[in-house]
Amino acid sequence: MTPRKIVRRSLPDQPSDWGQALPPLLKRLYLARGVRSEAELNYTLRELASPFDLRGIGRAVTLIADAIRQHQRILILGDFDADGATSTAVAMLGLQMMGATSLDFRVPSRFSDGYGLTPGIIERLEEEGALPDLLITVDNGIAAVDGVVAAVRRGIRVVVTDHHLPGEALPDADAIVNPNQKGCPFLSKNAAGVGVMFYVLTALRRHLAEQGMFEGKGPNLGCLLDLVALGTVADVVPLDHNNRIFVEQGLRRIRQGEARPGILALLEVAGRDHTQISATDLGFVVGPRLNAAGRLDDMSLGIACLLADSREEARRLATELDQMNRERRNIETGMKEQAQELLASLSLDIEGLPWGLALYDPDWHQGVIGILAARIREQTHRPVIAFAPDDGGELLKGSARSIPGLHIRDVLAAVDARHPGLLKKFGGHAMAAGMSIGTDRLETFSAAFDQVVRETITADALEASITTDGPLAPHELTLETAYTLKRSGPWGQHFPEPAFDGEFEVINQRIVGEKHLKMVLRPQGGGAVIDGIAFNTGAEVPDFTRTGARIVYKPDANTFRGRTQLQLLVDYIEPADFGTEVR
Template identity: 80%
Template sequence: MTPKKILRRPGPETTSGWGQSLPPLLRRLYAARGVTSDEQLTYTLKNLASPMDLRGIERAVSLLTEAIANQQRVLVLGDFDADGATSTAVAMLGLAMLGLNDIDFRVPSRFSDGYGLTPGIIHRLQEEGSLPDLLVTVDNGISAVEGVRVARDLGIKVVVTDHHLAGETLPDADAIVNPNQPDCPFLSKNAAGVGVMFYVLTALRKHLREQGLLPEPQPNLGSLLDLVALGTVADVVPLDHNNRIFVEQGLRRIRQGEARPGILALLEVAGRDHGEISSTDLGFVVGPRLNAAGRLDDMSVGIACLLADSQDEA
């Protein structure tokens, strides 16, 4: 009896020319994660998608440049999870590095304010006499139709940076930067809120340099990549090529001991050696400890930890 011929579907190792030096099993694993070329296995910063592909980023950069040139009062409105905390820290540190002096942050209370930019937060700022000239949302804002309306009615300019899916109605903000808003051509729809804010900063730095407005010594935004990596992993967004670059570059900084003191302190109390950490440690060790502040008390404490300048303070 002639044995039947067994037909097998071609595996990744036989369907394309990429990754020929990799073992077949590893190629299959990569392919299952959407890797289809050798370039996608290169995690250098030059391989990041261009920030200028983000819809609304030029307007956002213009407003932030105006705020820096005129030293306007800027408020960063964050969120009470790890992505929101790291987004807030990246915005605070990055904008200060780029020349903004009058900057502060506010995080809604999970228990009394609810999520995002609400009219109540704006009214509280008005009662305190602390209304900003420019309000920048991070990791929220795409659904804040009423909050944005109240802010703009009071003369506040609003830049929304977010990554969540948009609803039927977009807020009438002065600028919206969100890869998931309609008609945005940006390739990485999986960017976390912290990644979106980092992109805004890189576009702003480029514009300031071209205009001769960049502070000296020129700031290195790469120093923020540990925070970008933490927020990206902790928010459990899909690790496409762009996000893998963020995570790889951030992990390198942490392993070299060049992370923010707050991240190193959280690793220390968890008994982890920063020189040997992986993305698993960000997702299951650092992220939950940071999230605890927002879930149990006030995420402002977690953000203060990330903003700490010394190990003792952290």
Template identity: 55%
Template sequence: MHPVLQRIYAARGACDDAAALLRLARLHPPAELGGIDAATALLAEAIAADRHIVVVGDFDCDGATGTATAVLGLRMLGAGRVSYQVPHRVQHGYGLSPALVEVLAERAPDLVLTVDNGIACLAGVAAARARGWRVVVSDHHLPGPALPAADAIVNPNAPGCAFPSKCMAGVGVVFYLLLALRRRLQDAGTFAGAPPDLAELLDLVAVGTVADLVRLDYNNRVLVAAGLRRLREGRCRPGLRALAEVAGRRLETLSTTDIGFALAPRLNAAGRLDDMGLGIECLLADDPQRAREYAAALDGINAERRALQQQMVDEADRLAAAVGLEQGAAPLALSLFDPGWHPGVVGLVASKLKERLHRPVVAFAPADEGADELRGSARSIPGFHIRDALAAVDAAHPGLIPRFGGHAMAAGLTLPLAHLERFGAAFQAEVERGLDAELLEQELASDGPLAADDFCRELAELLRAAGPWGQGFPEPVFDNAFEVLDCRELSGGRHLRLRLRASDGGPVLSAIRFGWDGVPPPARIHAAYQLEPDDFRERRDIQLLLRHIAPA
């Protein structure tokens, strides 16, 4: 292994072959997941009796890839009657809700399998059970004080579950459920020959896992690495190939960054502005031409989402500035609302402001045009658990928040419009109580400097192929002192292109700074950067992606 790559892996805790080499054979066994035996018994029985199984997914990328994984996997394992339903963000709300159960009744399911939702859907699960349906919950979200009365629950974060990897995405959980179901069916002698190869689904698992920003522990890194390998070799779903094409990404060099910033947003756009069914159909499509048509439609929706997002972020910036001016200083947390905002985009607004201001943010929009119910998305900074903060607000103010759920870094909630001001004050008080002021100091971790000989195409390609990089296993960032040979504005001054030379010598390097603040750099800078291949117009060069610039 290249010595720079050895250094990078060691800094992330991968100090030996066991931690650095990713092998599917070393995945944690599915049998360690709590509730897996009960869930597979119900699914095996439904398959044997040709019962109707309806997969209920979520309207984000994890939910879409998880739904497609479940539908395809169940069909591979012999299920003859499998369909899916994803709630509409406005019409049904989140997950298996009572409103969605009313819609499902027309399909007369025998068994409902939730994917990436269900652990917080107490009323919806109860409504489904009241109709005589079996309900299997597969989810990864943190449970509340009570669990749904499902026939089986598979969730690594459920009470009493001993599964070592607590940070699997929803698509990873349902993939594990399929692995365990295949084992049960195989032990029962169901397959005449070799059992179906569920590794064919790993491209979907990789995309959903990366998109959901879950921590890439060893188990998740194995899943993502295997899925990336299939994508790069072209052995992937036609829909994922088509999404890469419309996004201008090459499959053979696809990275987790490409998934996070190109493929996932196009899938997510359907659930934000339209119907996630379009995204799922793209993933399920077997015909490449049909997949390209779906991908083109998703690309168009994503363009609409980006324009709407920019408008909302600009408005949120003005609201945030007004709040700071009124209080004389920026508050520790922000709770923002605009009656014209779209509920499917407030999560992106909260994320953008959280990144810029480095503090917890909740953004609200009407659940529907003119509605008195609000949908909120919360985003947090490392070290402050946003879902636990909402739980603390709920405990201190019973009835204030009708519904909430989520993770340490992201959560969602519903709120009556009349409760907005009270919530803002209660949330601010909870952040002031629980947030250590030191967490507001932004840190940028570096893997140290590169030597002059390291600024080469070989290392750039190694870094792109290594990893996989993501939450908990971050993409390498280096820092060096440079001389600025020249620079010029790009895109009307929004970005900056530079030519640099390391202070200790070496080649002249091309660098780019996205989101430039308009301040010209000094003649000597200390920069944190990523080393990337530059394949623009087949030039096969390298460039530095500047993450931070300071005077040297």
């Protein structure tokens, strides 16, 4: 593993309104994550922020309601990632529940269309005789200035629902709902695209109920929360209180077997028990299988899985997505090997690498460059942009992944300001972004990117570190602790799953599955013997039985042959050097 500095989270003073019901360990964890009162751990739906605080939602609801009442053609324009897929599914299912009778969706092709609503998509709809009366974007649209112009010129009304950061110019849409647009008072700026669309539906339901469209309050939108949870976790947005409510409520539905057949089928093909899942399973099990369709082929397949009503159809589509994900992993492995060879060819040690890495290979698959950038970022602890040629051969498409302390979209904006025309287009968030450049501009861009990164951060930011919640006492290393931590989420981005550090005697170790380190551990200073496993270490590892090990770990309940025991999932391991012979 790449050497890292272990940093422990600091604990603020305990707030005066903190109750006494929580055990000390959980108080410690929540305080370290910025929770100041037990009210912030209330995940009931009534604690959600009001949809009517979203700027533009009133106008959006009026347009959609009019289209439903007049039986107009409504088209949902989605995106090719998990947030886009779940947003599209939520829009389709929710609008059907509201009475929409002429409803369809389209997803741009990652390879031929690029991101979001473009003039080309409108032109193709016109050629097909499929122009809608109302077009609703989900998880995109805030940067679709030209695409909205093309739609409006053809008499299409456009409602943009998005969460991405806006640029200098906003599209001239009939309504824009985006918590990050200027002047929007909505408190949860971290909402995913699927969360924004869910809010539009809740406001629409109230509007239609007030107009007498329903008996009572209208349809139960709670049945969509499994999709909202999936999109929120898979898009890696910060889990503020509002987003934790969405995720926790969605997880409860899934555990109770009340989720969409497609979500249950995706868990089934991955060998996961839906009654025991956590937010981590949504991010690392369901999300990648759903994303595989958009990365390698057409996200319409993933959306079809989410929309499937029968278990049989859902299982068939989930199996196909699982096969795509296996293919994606094979492609990714080959690309990572090529990237490592490219890094080695630079003949530089880690300190000699550029601060901002821009990598390119003509054989790389543009659907997998985001994952590749993340893998190389983990290895080098530098912001990384991986480029691949587009289908037309005229542009290079790049996917960026950043490090803590560096807002990657702001870096790209600075490059764009210094070198007008160098970036054909760009957009994204603090930690991830996408862009395109001319095929002959890679060298110029690489130098400009590295320069802006050097001016933005200090060398300390390039030092790899891993943050923990400190040690667990020997009496806390129990199966009950593992269960408690799992029940006490949801954990995720900016509300990280607890991880602990400590020194252990390694009683024995062996490699399993060719690349995973299996160990038997005992806390240094005494305690019960515990199993531990470090995944993807490779076959060549130090002999920790001689030196002992300092590890960063997460307690986990591991069931094998019908028996459940405590197991430590090891995120990081290094020699402890507290003795040449421990035993």
